Each structure stands twice: as structure tokens, then as C-alpha cells.
Amino acid sequence: MKSCIFIAGTGTDVGKTVVTAGLLRLLRGRGIDAVSMKPVQTGAEWIDGSLMAPDLIVHWTAAGFLPDPVERALMGPYLYEPACSPHLAGRMAGSYPEIGRIVSCARALLDSHEALLIEGAGGLMAPLDETRTMIDLMKALDCPALIVAHRGLGTINHTLLSLAALRAAEIEVAGVVLNETRDEPRDFIRADNPNAIAKFGAVRILGDVDYFREFDDAAWDRFAACMPGLDELAQGLRNS
Numbered sequence: 001m002k003s004c005i006f007i008a009g010t011g012t013d014v015g016k017t018v019v020t021a022g023l024l025r026l027l028r029g030r031g032i033d034a035v036s037m038k039p040v041q042t043g044a045e046w047i048d049g050s051l052m053a054p055d056l057i058v059h060w061t062a063a064g065f066l067p068d069p070v071e072r073a074l075m076g077p078y079l080y081e082p083a084c085s086p087h088l089a090g091r092m093a094g095s096y097p098e099i100g101r102i103v104s105c106a107r108a109l110l111d112s113h114e115a116l117l118i119e120g121a122g123g124l125m126a127p128l129d130e131t132r133t134m135i136d137l138m139k140a141l142d143c144p145a146l147i148v149a150h151r152g153l154g155t156i157n158h159t160l161l162s163l164a165a166l167r168a169a170e171i172e173v174a175g176v177v178l179n180e181t182r183d184e185p186r187d188f189i190r191a192d193n194p195n196a197i198a199k200f201g202a203v204r205i206l207g208d209v210d211y212f213r214e215f216d217d218a219a220w221d222r223f224a225a226c227m228p229g230l231d232e233l234a235q236g237l238r239n240s
Contacts, residue, residue, distance in 0.1 A: 001106060002240045004116040004143035005174055005233065008134070008166075010158040011123040014150045015179030017055040019209065020119040021062035022223040026230055028063050032237065033114035035067070037075045039102040039137065040121045040128070043083030044076075051079045055119060062220060071112075074105040086134075087127035096129035099140045106141060115237040118143070124165050135169050144174040144236070146206070149197070151180045151190045156197055163201045174236065175206035175229055183211050204229060 007023075009016045020036055027034040041053035053076040060066055067075060078097040080089035090096035110116050118141060120126075126134045138145060145166055149159040159176060166173055178194055180186075194205045206229025212219040224230070 001103075001110070001142045003110060003114060003237050004106065004118060004141065004240075005237070006118045006120060006138050006141060006143050006145045008120045008138065008145045008147055008162070009123055010147060010149040010155065010162045013181060014148050015181055015209065016119050016148045017058050018223075019146075019148045019177050019179055019207070020055075020117050021059045021215075022209070022220060022227070023230075023233070024059050024117055025062040025064070025220055026224055026227065027115060027117075027234060027237070028065070030234055032234060034117060034237070035071070035075065035109055035113045035115075036063075036117040036119065037106060037109060038119045038121075039076075039105070040078045040080075040086045040097045041076055042080045042086060042089045042121060044079035044081055051081070052076075053079055058215065059117075059119075062215060071109065074108050077101055077105050085126055086121050087129050090129055097137075099128070099132065099137050102137060103140050116143075124162050135165060135171070138166075138171055139169055144172040146174045146233075147176045147203075149176060149178055151178045151186075151193060151208070152182070152184075153189055155193055156200070159197050160201050163203060173203060174233065175204040176201070177207035177209060177227070177229075178205065179207075179209045180211035183213065204232075206230075206233065 007020045036059040038053045207227040209226040
């Protein structure tokens with residue numbers, strides 16, 4: 001699928017939502033008509049009588065726009081209240097996420113917009129149902145993967161394993177963004193991890209994002225400063 005990027009995590013709580021929201025804001029600020037999608041949201045919340053994807057709300061708030069109800073349904077086709085693996089949430093609901101429907105929603109969004117950011121759920125091997133994982137969805141969507149990884153101890157191993165899994169599945173890797181998930185100073189480990197991942201993973205580090213507590217304009221400005229690979233991503237979307 002053209003003009004899309006799949007934002008994949010090395011695991012849960014590594015900052016996929018923050019990175020997706022920040023990229024969406026920056027791309028739209030550059031005049032690219034980009035939108036986002038969260039195909040499977042576990043931990044969905046009831047807001048004003050409707051089940052909503054909190055991750056998408058972060059995206060929309062950062063980018064300063066609110067899609068109409070039709071597009072909102074396309075952006076979040078599968079919403080589950082339990083905050084657990086997609087396969088378990090689907091089993092409990094009696095309805096698993098369907099890859100074909102997700103691909104159709106993504107295509108519909110790209111029919112109306114220039115670019116699409118797709119945020120995954122959990123890590124690459126998180127099960128969607130009883131037989132398929134997030135990687136199967138990524139293969140069906142057929143767009144490059146951007147890996148989001150935490151900055152701290154253990155991230156080299158997690159990121160290199162994720163890269164190996166993507167390459168074994170013949171999924172193009174756009175690059176890696178490291179994201180700080182804790183309010184801690186950058187120590188010698190965090191300073192070296194990007195270089196180690198780039199070297200051993202033969203991959204580009206497109207961003208190294210500092211921790212921020214509030215989602216305000218100042219924080220998003222700091223996010224932009226942490227994303228030297230933005231030009232490369234934007235050019236790739238425009239050329240695809």
C-alpha cells in the first residue's frame with residue numbers, strides 16, 4: 001500500500017502513540033494531508049456514550065483536527081474495552097479483528113488523504129486472533145515499518161529481535177525512533193543505545209525523543225527537535 005507507514009513497537013508502552021501523534025502533527029504542519037489509524041484499540045474508553053480509541057484522541061489533539069464520524073469509524077475499526085492482547089480481547093468479545101476489513105479501511109482513508117500513519121497494538125508478535133499476529137497485519141497492509149523502542153537498558157536486544165522478525169517477513173523497515181518512557185536523565189547507556197542499534201541492526205535512527213509529561217505545544221516543539229529523520233520520512237511519503 002502506498003503513502004503509509006506502520007508504527008510498530010518493540011513491545012507495549014514504548015511510546016507508539018506519542019511518536020504517531022508527533023509525526024502526524026509535524027507532517028500536517030508541512031502541508032501533507034496525513035491522517036492516522038489505530039486498527040485495533042484495546043483499553044478503549046466510553047466517552048459521551050460512544051466507545052472511543054484514546055490513542056486516536058491523542059493523535060487528533062496533537063494535530064489539531066477532529067475527523068467526521070465516518071472517518072473516525074475507519075480510523076478505529078476494532079475497539080475493545082479490556083486492556084489486553086488483541087486476541088484475548090477479541091476472544092472475550094466473540095469477534096476477532098479481521099485483517100481484510102482493516103486493509104479496506106486503510107485504503108478508504110488513502111482514497112481521501114495523501115498519507116496514512118497506522119499505529120499497531122503491542123509488539124510485532126502480539127496475536128490478533130488464535131493464529132495470526134501483528135506481523136500478519138503488517139504484511140497485508142504492505143507499507144514500511146517504523147520501529148518505536150524505549151531508550152533504556154534492554155532496548156538493543158528488543159530492537160534487534162524486532163528488526164530480525166520484520167526482515168524475515170520481508171517487511172521494509174523505514175527506521176527506528178527511540179523514545180524515553182521515564183522521567184530520567186540521559187545516562188551513558190541511553191547515550192550509546194542509538195549507536196549500538198544503528199550498527200548491529202544496520203538501520204537508520206530517525207529520532208531520539210525526550211520524555212515529556214504534558215501534551216502541549218511546547219512539548220510537541222521539543223518532539224520536533226528530536227526527529228532529525230522527519231525530512232526523510234516526509235519525502236518517502238510524498239514519493240510513494
